Amino acid sequence: MDALALKQKLQQIDSANLSAHEVEHPYELALHMMQHIGSPDPVLRDELIYVTFATWIGQGVFSEEQLSHLLHMALDDQHLFHGIGEQGTDSVFTRTFSVLLLPPILSVDRQRPFLKKEEIEVIHHRLTTYLEREKDVRGYVDDKGWAHAPAHAADAVEDLAQSPYMKQVALRELLHALTVKITESSVVYIHDEDQRIAHAVVTILRRNLLEQNDISSWIDSLNPNDKTEGKSLLEISQMSLNVRVFLQTLYLAIRTEDVEPFPAVRSFILQALEKK
Template sequence: MDAITLKQKLQQIQTVNHAADQVEQPYELALHMMKHIGNPDPVLRDELIYITLATWIGQNVFADDQLKALMQLALDDEHLFYRIGEQETDSVFTRTFSVLILPPILSMDRQRSFLQREDAAWIQQRLITYLREEKDVRGYVEDKGWAHASAHAADAAEDLAQSTYLEQTDLQALLHALSIKVMESGRAYIYDEDQRMAQAAVAILNRNLLEQAALEAWVAQLQTARSEDVRDGMTLQENSHMSVNIRMFMQSLYFAVRNKEGEPFPVVRSLLLKALVGGEV
């Protein structure tokens, strides 16, 4: 199915509130949507394909094996890693909207438990690799809509962190990978990426499996990176981007946990406050 035909069909489905019972084969249509999930047309990609897929996933339209197949498709080399490493090209839309398929699937898994431990491990490995390798962190692209790689990946990390299959070392690895995007130097985040990444960090911390020493080391790493003078091989602008991005993340995280009293939030709150006012962590 070509993009024009798909757009027309999804617009018809939209007029009936995305009712899947109006579609003969929803899963087959979902596969067509996945083929066009990176289309540069923001209406087709975001308002039609993504909204329809997320709605149908949340409405239990797909069987367990179909959800697993969609997840595997979204995370394969032709979707999540499609032309990975490119910057300023339309390939980013395929990657960033593929990773955004994870949150509704993981949310449904918390209700239906169709994923196994090995599935969670594979998702984690793919997501961590993506966080490390994605270089195009544009937020909103004029005439083409949202790319938002860091925000979308953070949304996926937030849902993945809630999986009981993830243990201490898994959560620590996920937090470290998230920090790579926090310490972005290519551009300053201006589209609420800091808040989305902070919510992912809250989900990781909320599991209360990380030791205090690990939390202290993590905040200290962020503080050191934020306060360093211009680093070797980095321009003044890149250094400023990194410092601003880290500060905004730390502030967003502080406000996200300021009223949380369960462990480890009092410790995290204290560490962040010391770092933000310039003290030693």
């Protein structure tokens, strides 16, 4: 099914207010949606394909086997890593909307576990690798809508961190993968990336599986002064601003949290901010 036919089909479903159970062969339609998940048309990609996926997954339309297949498609080289390393091209939409399928699928897994430990470990590996390799950090793209790689990936981290299979080492690796996006130097974030990443970090910390030394070392690793080699003054300034705004946002997000490890984390954040 080409993009125009798919768009018309999804618009018909939407305008008729049909439930997924009234749609013939929803899984076959989902496979067509996967083919066009990175369409540069924001209506097709975001308002139709993504919203339909999120709604149908939440409504339990797909079997566990079908969800697992969709998950592995989203993580494959033709989706999550399609054109990885490119900047300023439309390939970013395939990557960022593939990663955005992880939260609704992981949400289903929390409600009725169906993913095996090995599958969660694959998600962890692919997601951390993606965070480290994604170079296109544009937020909103004129005429094409949201790309928003840091925010979408952070949403996936937030859901993955809640898996009981994510233990101390895995959670620490998630934090360090987020570091790459927190210390971005090519742009100043202006589309709430700091909030989305902070939410993911809070979820990781709330598991309370990390040692205080893990957390303090991670916060220390955000110090822009240790990452200036080969960067221009503009890049250093942008990175410093991104880090400072993130730390301030994280502090505000946990300011009323009294359970461990949050009191100590607040202290670590203040110490880091005082160094800047």
